[in-house]
Amino acid sequence: MRIIAPADRTDAVRDLLLAEPGATHVTVLRGAALQPAGDVVEAAVAREAADELLGQLCELGIDRRGGVTLEAIDTSLSDAADAAVEASPGDPQDAVIWDEVVARTGEESRLSVSYQAFLTIACLLAAVGAITDSPVTVVGAMVLGPEFGPLAAVAVGLVLRRGDLVRRGGLALAVGFPLAMAVTAIGSVVLDAVGLLSTAALADLDQVAFIYEVGPFSLIVALLAGAAGMLSLTSAKSASLVGVFISVTTVPAAAFASVALVEGRYVQAMQSGLQLAVNLVGIVIAAALVLLLARRRSERGGRRLSAG
Template structure:
């Protein structure tokens, strides 16, 4: 069962309108109205459970009423709901909860994940430095670890979401996070490589020698783009269906952070061919994820709309 719990704070003179909207939405249940209990903002509190597949439509109608402006809308997932009414609400709601996309939640989540912050820069820089150790030592385990640490999928998902939702501010925020984030991470990793060389831990010969486990990082081909497309689809589905475990798998399947690390270390040693090849690999993977993520969201939006039409038209 996939049920959402909504807590609404509504000015007293708008409560009837909001309650009517909730009652007319298929897939809602457990409606509770608490008059006059809210203090900031002042008003009534309305509680309601809604099947996930009906959640996006209800949130859209509540925002159309301006409730997010003059009141408050809070949403949380219910892990367990033992109720025949909840079962009935989910049966009545169109489609399947696992296929539903909560666009408001997706926009908010990607907005947060695509913000350029000290924490974002720290994770990306650390991931790139770990990957630098991996490429110099030709150690696949370190490469996988670096991929898992990297936070770059957030801005990539934000960019895809912004293109589908036509949200220019989210697009700008995501692009800034990607460009500035990778630039800072690569500069710091170049310095890290120089420092490691000074301590005798990195050597230019290690980068130039054959590296059967990590050579692919600076040798992009069509398979790189295909994998990026597949990862973009899987990552987008994991976000829209809240499957965090799948998102971890996506993180360790695309060579964005390792490519940035190889480019940074190669730059420090003057290995221009490797630096250019790694940069191409990085751009190819970033582009593939964004293209796939955008197409996946467009397909979900279209298919969900068709499914709702068929269900409600019965």
Template sequence: MLHLRVISPADKTAALMRLLEDDPGATHITLARGVAVKPHGDLVQADVAREGANQLLARIRAMGIPETGGITIGPIDAVMSDAADRAVEDAPGDPSDAVVWEKLLSDTHEESSLNATFVAFLTIACLLAAIGVSTNSPVTVVGAMVVGPEFGPLAALSVGLMLRNWALVRRSVTALAVAFPIAMVVTLGATMAWEHFGWITTEGVIDAHNVDFIYQVGPFSLVVALLAGAAGMLSLVTAKSAALIGVFISVTTVPAAGYAVVAVTLGQWHRAFESVGQLAVNLLGIVVAGVAVLLLRPRVGEEEGLVGRFKRLIGMRTVLPR
């Protein structure tokens, strides 16, 4: 379930309360009149079943509350209530299929921001990847995968394409198009310094067969990118954040960028081009898979979605914990 918190202008509170009371997926409804200071108004709170949140939020938006008040939604870690169980059962659709689009938009918008922190993490990840390539260390390469923050803008790009939110698309593309070159230029400077000190040699990189997978593009490169992108998007829309770690370790976006830089400094142009190809394949695969997952999820006004309708057709029933 989700916790809904609304600052409502006094003249709209009665209509909002009727809306919540009539909604089968809303429960634990409370009202505190006149307690909101900025903006001024009444405080209305409720717990809402995920599968019914989209339509409820759309109706609240239609009342004009965001313009004069405010709406806040957040996850509930645990709830012990028969009323909450009934709300989940009465709400249309399946909780496992539910995507709260407003929350997803908010989360991905934040993750797609081009800022110093994002650039710093991506730069550190590329530096780790370059070290892993130069020392033939898969463990260091895996560390670079985990540190890399690039999945945030990629997920936001998928959401933007799905919802035709071109502002989010531009924001995500800008973050990737600016941060990757900056990270690679910094890594280029560091790599040239390491070569000057003799820490990196052409022979050492050529003989580093434990990390050949980074630049060797094959059919499984796209397959892995598609699977990782699908798993990553599912982890976002179902709040299974632990699965993202597996996604980070699966894809070779940052390692490919780091390998390309090292290969260029050593004059290994064929490996550099192959690494760039690996990077492009992984980026494209993640975005395509993310869009595909979102296409299967229910949208506002469509509680079941394609997966839910398939379950109904084959007679499957979701058993909810009591």
């Protein structure tokens, strides 16, 4: 944890870190910060203690008059660091740093060129997988899809009452999917014109029928995927987030709806659209429930989360 503190707050920040059992390697560099001006205070902090410390630093006004930066330490050879981890209650893998969650979801939910490009390519890839009845290609599209970022932002925004996150994530979904589906529909028209796509090609899709066949398991899979995704986002196991995309059919359903609509298979198109809606809603619900449980645990631990 690197803190830029105004000179009149440095002693309070230093004492705060020294009094925290989960902090060690405390260093104070007087006058080292130039913009904003102040002192630099650094410490190695156990993940379990970081959230509470951030709350106390905000109460000191450090976020407004200075700044706090968190960096993950992969390796630390120190008895003092080991003792700090042991002194902090809980497990580092389960600790939730709420400011980190808000920052990460806010960043990953933006309607950017790269987000739209990934979503569009994923839909096109899923369309090819549906046309060729190739589950491997469809799974590749699931992995490529970036839609969990906006979905997570909506869930976090609902739980923490952050309207900015809900609006940002909702905009990325509301604009991203229709645009990607429109491009996929245009691609389907081109494939149909050159003879690579026909109504008959969509008549027998045994391997990828799960894309548009809506049933109880559609919601179950979406709920499990949303829970797993939020757990990976709030814990130190964010690398497992990639596996979530393999479990749901948001991108394939969106792509297949476009292809089926172009070929006049309106029933399948509507089923795919329903599949997409079920998965989007299910993921948000499960993610929000996981986040609510984590929030209650954090508040019992002492930090009250605000909507700001």
